[in-house]
Amino acid sequence: MHFTGAHILSISQFDSNDVERLFKVADAMEPYARREKRTRVLDGAILGNLFFEPSTRTRVSFGCAFNLLGGHVRETSDIKASAISKGESLYDTARVISGYSDIVAMRHPTAGSVEEFARASRVPVVNAGDGPSEHPSQALLDLYTIRKELNIRGPVAGLRIAMVGDLKHGRTVHSLSKLLSLYRDIHFTLVSPRALAMPGDIVEHLRRAGHSVVETDNMEEGLHNNDTVYLTRIQEERFQSQQEADLYRGKFRLNQAIYTQHCKPNTVIMHPLPRDSRAEANELDNDMNEHPSLAIFRQTDNGVLIRMALFALVLGVADAVDKHAEEVGWYTAKRFRRVPSAEV
Amino acid sequence: MHFTGAHILSISQFDSNDVERLFKVADAMEPYARREKRTRVLDGAILGNLFFEPSTRTRVSFGCAFNLLGGHVRETSDIKASAISKGESLYDTARVISGYSDIVAMRHPTAGSVEEFARASRVPVVNAGDGPSEHPSQALLDLYTIRKELNIRGPVAGLRIAMVGDLKHGRTVHSLSKLLSLYRDIHFTLVSPRALAMPGDIVEHLRRAGHSVVETDNMEEGLHNNDTVYLTRIQEERFQSQQEADLYRGKFRLNQAIYTQHCKPNTVIMHPLPRDSRAEANELDNDMNEHPSLAIFRQTDNGVLIRMALFALVLGVADAVDKHAEEVGWYTAKRFRRVPSAEV
């Protein structure tokens, strides 16, 4: 892919060379995200941060990534579906908003809407999630996290990953699967209730690409012998009856005791967040919060690096970031407290 | 008008010299809006972007204009009418908010409220729309667009313009009419259902100022022999009965076929947006989207120039913008794709 000026709409745009290029730039962003340096490379540029549905985490992550490169952020999180129902087309919105910005990050509840917007936009558009469809920066930050946590340089050939939870509806596990299928010899263990299994076409795609796929509804079986376990939320409301939901209650729970008993030492634990932290959630227990293998907050930190890298590449400044570097003069010491990977 | 330090509340503050001064500054802003250069002239200044009712388009336009001059934007789009009903006066809000900002852009649902706010404000206030009353930057960007599209330098004497749609309630056509009345010999064709005709006092004002005014409810007749056709939305809910609304359904529609049959070649098509783009809207069809005479997105682009010019003049930096100019180092090539006027 030629990054400069491109829309970033789907994980399917990326081949493994693109991923390597992106991750190398993301690595170079780390001193800025850690506030060891700052850069003004995008001083004067404007990000149109356009959220048609609320998402504090992703919206702020994109905004901070742009600020860290020195740019301004103009934000919209109050576009209501009602405005769209009054008849303004995405074409019109795109023509107008793209006149205000240098680049747009956009989230929308409807699959395909970001692509539709991008076709009419006069500036590059980054998909920040279009309903059940795509959220490419999430899959990229997930893969980036896997490599960093496992200290893998280059392609992740031979990776053993379990994906756990609602694999039917989970946008993140679909995209991550597609992205991992670019590499050789990945061992997927897909753990879900049968009613929430990974869609057949994705499983087919993985197998045809030469990867090993095991499907199971047995958590303990699924946890064994992985490098990474990727948890997603089981949404009880997905089931047809409460009885059916009750069958699975607690079956996909991970806590310290279960981790110690069933996971290989140092198995990396990931989750796209938000997680339900209430005791009855039976998802990913708070007793894992300080566990060194819990990577979930390093995941969100990595999201800033990946988004900085996407902005830098699309706006053609990846090689200029360091030229505009300056010192940081304010307090930053506590910043990465209790974040092991940052101390490497 | 002495711009520096002034409130910009109403189009009636402007005489034709003010308009010329403003448009000259707007012209000088174009390289910055096109990202050929950037400027830090307002680096450190703060715009209070104060929206008491939602308006993505206008809010972001003001914010971007200020960012393009190098300033910060602090935004409020969540002030509810409820807060006002709890008894805080606009006087208090103005005293407080003006202590935080260097300039305020304000939208409010109530006519006269921005002026009331401005009286108590300690910094200049720009009216971004006060209900049915005024929205001066819109009328200015409309006139600016007319001149640019028709390649007119200086006063627009002799202009032939049709205004179409709901001329009774349309704030934009009222303000544009007043602004155009500053020039000589304008030919107004006012096309609307009789129930939605231009208010009599405005028609009177135009005639007394020496302009020609023709009123009609016949679209085809109205389209003939104009330099510019300015469309506004017919809101069906304005009519007393559905039967009455049905009488007009489709009568004020513009599409390629109608344009070709009834408009002079190169007649400029304008619209204040948003437009209803659904097929049944019968307003301004999508088949005009790529038509070179459709100026509606150049209109919104021009809005940024006009707002930059207003900020620069009111804050007294119009002559300093270029002194703080710097190079743009990031990708901007696609920016004005398919925008003919920008390629001049």
Add this chain to the structure above:
Amino acid sequence: MHFTGAHILSISQFDSNDVERLFKVADAMEPYARREKRTRVLDGAILGNLFFEPSTRTRVSFGCAFNLLGGHVRETSDIKASAISKGESLYDTARVISGYSDIVAMRHPTAGSVEEFARASRVPVVNAGDGPSEHPSQALLDLYTIRKELNIRGPVAGLRIAMVGDLKHGRTVHSLSKLLSLYRDIHFTLVSPRALAMPGDIVEHLRRAGHSVVETDNMEEGLHNNDTVYLTRIQEERFQSQQEADLYRGKFRLNQAIYTQHCKPNTVIMHPLPRDSRAEANELDNDMNEHPSLAIFRQTDNGVLIRMALFALVLGVADAVDKHAEEVGWYTAKRFRRVPSAEV
């Protein structure tokens, strides 16, 4: 207190030396807030302005303070209680959001929540109000205002202050009382309906610290012989019956006539805002608006200075602000119109 890197959660963290240090830095911020100079000391830093409940005034004040030091602001005012009820813990939110920012200002409806967030945060957190509990920057700006208005340099020993209104529920009067108790020989006159009296433990605390406390429900008596009168809103809905509320209607009203008759000349009038300005509110009348002793808008102006000082101290740049100073080139003349203290 060692400010650098500290969380600012409660007024009880401050001793009188901390207050002197903070106020000295706040004084040094005044030329920047008045736009006589600007500074880039925090150029590149990011404030996470995290509001779990709406508050235009306080949110914008924190944001502007950070902008005036040169930093970026990423804002969230749309976190709904619903999101929290879906089970995300403050721990998770804090771990994530603190990865994006250099410092966080946070408001939340629940007492203790900001402290809980701060424990998990990797960056310093400033409490911008946690429900009925604490709002330390408000108490600090109140005390700062008292000193400035009375032209007191150093500790406020011997101050005579009346607090009027709902002293039972008023977070601001509780915090200000605690802060004033750090000094010697304060004379408190507490004016409220008996049902809304200052909580007994606070009165006890003040008396044990050697201060004089007089409690009364008689406004006229209470107004006599003070240096400062601090008004708060009587919320009629607090009373058990309308009859009871009616008993107090208008009894705690302040207007020009009452001020002249009952207050010592030059008694400073304060109010935490918002005030109910409607005629029937019987609170603090609009006829005081231009009175030179009405300090309520200088109070909010001082809020910017205090928040700038807190940011500068916590981020360790208080001594570097002037080193990054630059000239202001834009119009600022009307800025402090009718604000006497700024003309000293």
